[in-house]
Amino acid sequence: MPENRKHEDFLHYHKDMDEIDLSEILGTIWTHKVFILLVTFFAVFCAWVYTVIIPQEYEASSLIQIDSKSNAASGIKSFDIPGEMGGSLSSASSSQIESALIKSRFVIQPAIEFLGLDIQVKPNSFPLLSKFFIHYHKNSKLAKPFWGMNKYVWGGESISVKQFKVPNNFLDQVFTIVAGANDTYQLYFDHKLVLNGKVGENAESEITSKIPEVKILITDLRANGGAEFKIYQQPLGKVLKEISKNLAITDIGGAGSPETGILNVVFRGTNQWLLPKVLNTILAYDIQNNVDKKNLEIQKTLGFLEQQVPILKDSLEQAETALNDFRATTGLSNEAAGGKNILLDKLVTLDQTLEAIKLKKEDLLQTFTEKHPLIISLNAQQKRLEKELAVLEGEIKNLPKDQQKALSLERDIKVKDQLYSLLLGKIQELQIVQAGIVSDVRVLNAAVAANPLPSKQLVILGIGALIGLILAIIIIFIRKLLTKMIDNPDEVESRLGIPAYAFVPYSKEQKRLTQLTKQHVVSGEHLVLAKMKPRDLAVESLRSLRTMLQFALQDTKTNIVTILGTSPAVGKSFVALNLAQLLVDSGKKVLLIDADLRKGKLHSYFGMPSKLGFAEVLAGEISFEQAKRTLNEKMDLLTCGKAIISPADLFIREQFKQTVALVSSLYDLVIIDTPPVLAVTDSMIMLQKITSVNVLLVAIGADTLPGVEHVIKRFSNNGAKISGLVFNNLTRVQYGYGNYGYYHNYYYYYDNKKKDKD
Numbered sequence: 158m159p160e161n162r163k164h165e166d167f168l169h170y171h172k173d174m175d176e177i178d179l180s181e182i183l184g185t186i187w188t189h190k191v192f193i194l195l196v197t198f199f200a201v202f203c204a205w206v207y208t209v210i211i212p213q214e215y216e217a218s219s220l221i222q223i224d225s226k227s228n229a230a231s232g233i234k235s236f237d238i239p240g241e242m243g244g245s246l247s248s249a250s251s252s253q254i255e256s257a258l259i260k261s262r263f264v265i266q267p268a269i270e271f272l273g274l275d276i277q278v279k280p281n282s283f284p285l286l287s288k289f290f291i292h293y294h295k296n297s298k299l300a301k302p303f304w305g306m307n308k309y310v311w312g313g314e315s316i317s318v319k320q321f322k323v324p325n326n327f328l329d330q331v332f333t334i335v336a337g338a339n340d341t342y343q344l345y346f347d348h349k350l351v352l353n354g355k356v357g358e359n360a361e362s363e364i365t366s367k368i369p370e371v372k373i374l375i376t377d378l379r380a381n382g383g384a385e386f387k388i389y390q391q392p393l394g395k396v397l398k399e400i401s402k403n404l405a406i407t408d409i410g411g412a413g414s415p416e417t418g419i420l421n422v423v424f425r426g427t428n429q430w431l432l433p434k435v436l437n438t439i440l441a442y443d444i445q446n447n448v449d450k451k452n453l454e455i456q457k458t459l460g461f462l463e464q465q466v467p468i469l470k471d472s473l474e475q476a477e478t479a480l481n482d483f484r485a486t487t488g489l490s491n492e493a494a495g496g497k498n499i500l501l502d503k504l505v506t507l508d509q510t511l512e513a514i515k516l517k518k519e520d521l522l523q524t525f526t527e528k529h530p531l532i533i534s535l536n537a538q539q540k541r542l543e544k545e546l547a548v549l550e551g552e553i554k555n556l557p558k559d560q561q562k563a564l565s566l567e568r569d570i571k572v573k574d575q576l577y578s579l580l581l582g583k584i585q586e587l588q589i590v591q592a593g594i595v596s597d598v599r600v601l602n603a604a605v606a607a608n609p610l611p612s613k614q615l616v617i618l619g620i621g622a623l624i625g626l627i628l629a630i631i632i633i634f635i636r637k638l639l640t641k642m643i644d645n646p647d648e649v650e651s652r653l654g655i656p657a658y659a660f661v662p663y664s665k666e667q668k669r670l671t672q673l674t675k676q677h678v679v680s681g682e683h684l685v686l687a688k689m690k691p692r693d694l695a696v697e698s699l700r701s702l703r704t705m706l707q708f709a710l711q712d713t714k715t716n717i718v719t720i721l722g723t724s725p726a727v728g729k730s731f732v733a734l735n736l737a738q739l740l741v742d743s744g745k746k747v748l749l750i751d752a753d754l755r756k757g758k759l760h761s762y763f764g765m766p767s768k769l770g771f772a773e774v775l776a777g778e779i780s781f782e783q784a785k786r787t788l789n790e791k792m793d794l795l796t797c798g799k800a801i802i803s804p805a806d807l808f809i810r811e812q813f814k815q816t817v818a819l820v821s822s823l824y825d826l827v828i829i830d831t832p833p834v835l836a837v838t839d840s841m842i843m844l845q846k847i848t849s850v851n852v853l854l855v856a857i858g859a860d861t862l863p864g865v866e867h868v869i870k871r872f873s874n875n876g877a878k879i880s881g882l883v884f885n886n887l888t889r890v891q892y893g894y895g896n897y898g899y900y901h902n903y904y905y906y907y908d909n910k911k912k913d914k915d
Contacts, residue, residue: 186630186633193626193630193633196625196626196628196629196632197622197625197626198625200622200624200628201618201621201625203621204618204621204622205614205618205621208612208613208614212427213609213612214425214426214427214610215425215426215427215428215429215432215608216425216607216608217423217424217433217604217607218421218422218602218604219422219436219437219440219603220419220421220422221255221440221599221600221601222419222420222599222601223251223255223418223419223597224251251418252418255420255598256406256420258443258446259404259439260401260404263446264442264443265397265400266393267442268438268439269393269396269397272434272435272438273318273320275390275393276320276321276391277388277389277390278316278318278334278387278388279386279387279388280310280314280316280386280387281308281309281310281333281384281386282309296312297313299311299313299379300312302381307381307382307383308335308383308385309384310380310384310385310386313379314379314380314381314384315380316375316377316378316379316380317375317376318373318375319374320359320372320373321372321373321390322371322372322373322390323369323370323390324369324370327369327390328389328390328392329389329390329395330346331389332346332387333386333387334375334378334386334387334388335385336380336381336383336384336385336386338382340355340378341356342355342356342375342378344360344362344371344388346368346369349367349368351369351371352371352373354373354375356375356376356377356378358374359372359373359374360372360373361373400435400439403424403426404423405424405425406420406421406423407420407421409421422440424439425610426607429606430607432604433604433605433607436604437603440598440600440603444598444600447596447598448595451596451597452591452594455591455594457520459584459587459588459591461520462580462584465580466580469573469577469580470577473573473577476566476570476573480566507545508572509572509576510542511542511543512572513576513579514539514542515539518532518535518539521535641862642857642858643859643861643862643865644858646660646855646857646882646884648862649855649865649882650882652862652866653865653869653882655853655869655882656882657882657883658702658852658882658883659699659701659702659705660698660701660883660884661695661728661885661886662695662698662887663695663886663887664686664694666686666693670684670689670762674758674762683762683764683788684762684763685735686731686735687734687735687739695735696735699732699735702732702883703736703740703743705881706718706850709850713849713850713880715821716821716824717817717821717826717827717829717849718736718826718828718829718850718851718852719829719840720732720828721831721854721868722831722856723833723834723835723853723855723856723864723865723868724856724864725756725836727855727886728856729830729831729854730753730757730758730762732852732854732883732885733828733830734762736828737826737828740828741789741792744791745825746791746824746825746826747791747792747793747824747825747828748785748792748793748794748795748823748824748826749793749795749828750771750820750827750828750829750830751767751770751771751795751797751830752771752831752832753797753830753831753833754771754797754798754800754807754832755804755837757770757796757830759794759797760796763786765786765796767796767797767798767799768796768799769783769784770795770796770797770798770799771784771796771797771798772797772798772800772801772807774812775807775812775813776800776807777812781795781820784796795820804832808839808843808846809842813846814846814847817847835864835868841871841875841877844875844877845877850881851877851879851880853865853869853879854882854885855882855883855884856885856886857884857885857887858886859886
């Protein structure tokens with residue numbers, strides 16, 4: 158039956174281990190709340206530092222209008238051809254085309270070259286420290302170098318570089334400008350002097366095998382002597398990409414609404430003063446390019462027409478001469494044509510249209526290919542008109558040959574005369590348009606000043622707090638997994654098979670008393686928690702230990718109790734001291750022995766010295782009566798004393814056994830506070846010499862299960878037995894869970910009731 162019971166406990170224990178205990182997780186988090194708050198605070202502080210050192214972002218905006226109607230140049234290129242294909246040649250709108258042009262290399266590159274945007278100059282800042290100095294520097298004067306570090310900037314410095322040219326293989330290579338006296342400076346590369354220069358003057362390096370060809374013009378330099386600035390020229394493509402990325406162009410109608418042709422152009426960056434200048438320059442180049450494009454189109458059309466006019470004039474004169482000669486030879490007059498004028502007018506109209514189509518095609522072919530939709534449309538019109546012309550020419554063949562000839566000559570003259578007049582009119586029209594040409598792009602509102610973008614400080618701080626919280630929790634649970642500290646008394650009890658005598662919660666009042674003992678603050682009364690705060694929860698838990706010990710002492714027929722611990726600072730002295738006081742309160746006469754001859758501290762709770770104590774008694778220097786300290790009529794104290802030889806050698810002596818036997822006969826109970834088991838062998842020797850009830854103290858969050866198991870094993874191998882366990886230093890959350898939760902809840906209620914009555 159017992160074996161079956163153990164098997165059931167074993168299965169129950171492993172089942173509990175496999176389950177996720179949410180209450181245990183929350184308890185662990187609450188226990189380490191101070192650590193979590195500290196890590197979270199540190200993360201928030203780092204996030205705040207980041208928000209201070211990152212540059213503020215700004216945006217400049219401008220409003221432009223796009224004329225979506227056909228411009229004058231496009232209209233001029235039409236030669237009044239009946240049935241000519243109209244409409245846009247592109248599926249994209251004028252706004253979309255203009256947006257793409259503004260963000261293209263065609264427009265941005267001239268602005269980069271004009272403003273020198275490919276030149277990057279950055280002050281040499283001391284990490285973090287300079288950022289704070291510069292951020293909070295509001296004076297117009299130059300800040301003094303911090304601790305004499307002249308090469309860094311500290312606030313008030315400025316530099317303006319108009320030109321900086323390096324060979325292509327030195328693009329993105331960092332050079333250093335060092336400010337000198339009287340507006341002078343030096344330029345270095347890889348710690349080698351490249352050139353000496355003066356502000357406002359062009360400077361050029363001497364080309365050698367070690368020094369690259371560099372041209373530089375600094376127009377303004379304001380800095381302390383020795384201050385450094387990092388300068389480099391970026392590749393043009395990199396700058397183009399960066400500017401294009403920071404340009405945002407949207408129609409004011411918004412997404413899903415009809416396009417208005419009015420665009421809002423926004424440019425973002427960190428340089429508040431440069432942003433409007435860059436945006437206005439880009440738009441100025443876009444307008445100029447638009448005007449230049451239209452002017453070029455007009456120039457090409459004018460050039461073509463001016464080439465055709467003299468040719469057409471000569472051809473017209475030749476046709477008139479031929480007609481006059483024919484009439485003189487045949488004697489045929491104008492009236493001979495008679496009713497054929499209507500046919501002639503039709504022929505002339507068709508010929509004129511065909512000639513206009515041919516001129517239009519020649520003009521367009523300077524820009525487009527044969528496969529362009531407009532060229533294809535003109536070819537179709539030409540074929541249709543040629544068919545109509547062929548029909549009319551068939552009718553002419555029915556006329557007499559002289560009339561056919563005369564009609565042909567008159568037809569040629571009229572066609573060329575009308576076409577000549579058309580060309581002269583178009584030339585005059587183009588010249589008028591060229592004089593008053595305007596851009597299709599118009600700036601409604603130029604960029605005046607850059608406005609700061611909304612700060613993301615709160616978002617960054619929130620992210621920092623979240624990261625700190627998560628990081629702290631991860632650290633806690635990783636540490637818990639790696640160290641395997643005891644945090645569950647049920648687990649220890651199940652693994653060791655030793656009963657738990659008491660669960661002692663953490664006591665803030667005891668912490669205060671311990672600090673007083675370390676500060677050697679001695680009051681008129683003894684610093685014993687059970688005496689000063691008898692209703693403290695820790696004291697109530699020790700009353701449970703007192704009850705359990707009474708049963709254990711009856712079974713072993715001894716009145717000696719040893720308080721054991723695996724390592725120092727687990728609370729042995731606290732438990733021994735307060736247990737002795739509780740036994741005294743129950744009417745027992747008690748002797749409290751501090752057997753930690755190396756670092757005993759029970760005497761500090763009573764404000765007395767440790768010398769002339771247990772060590773001297775074991776050494777035979779003084780008697781027990783001389784060494785004992787009477788605390789009250791029911792309680793005596795035997796301090797640790799000062800051991801001259803090894804404490805282990807003292808415990809081996811017969812004097813130790815005789816002394817314990819003596820005090821056992823003089824007192825109802827003897828409480829022995831022992832040295833830590835894993836640190837020294839003193840406790841092991843002691844338990845081999847005496848018969849006692851041995852209580853092992855297990856510190857929650859400090860002891861490990863393997864360490865406790867090792868102590869139990871050592872005692873078992875040496876014939877000693879651990880009677881019970883005391884779990885010390887349970888926090889409120891830890892103490893409220895498990896099989897001992899009702900114990901805590903009861904005393905917590907009891908404690909509050911007492912306070913209410915008081």
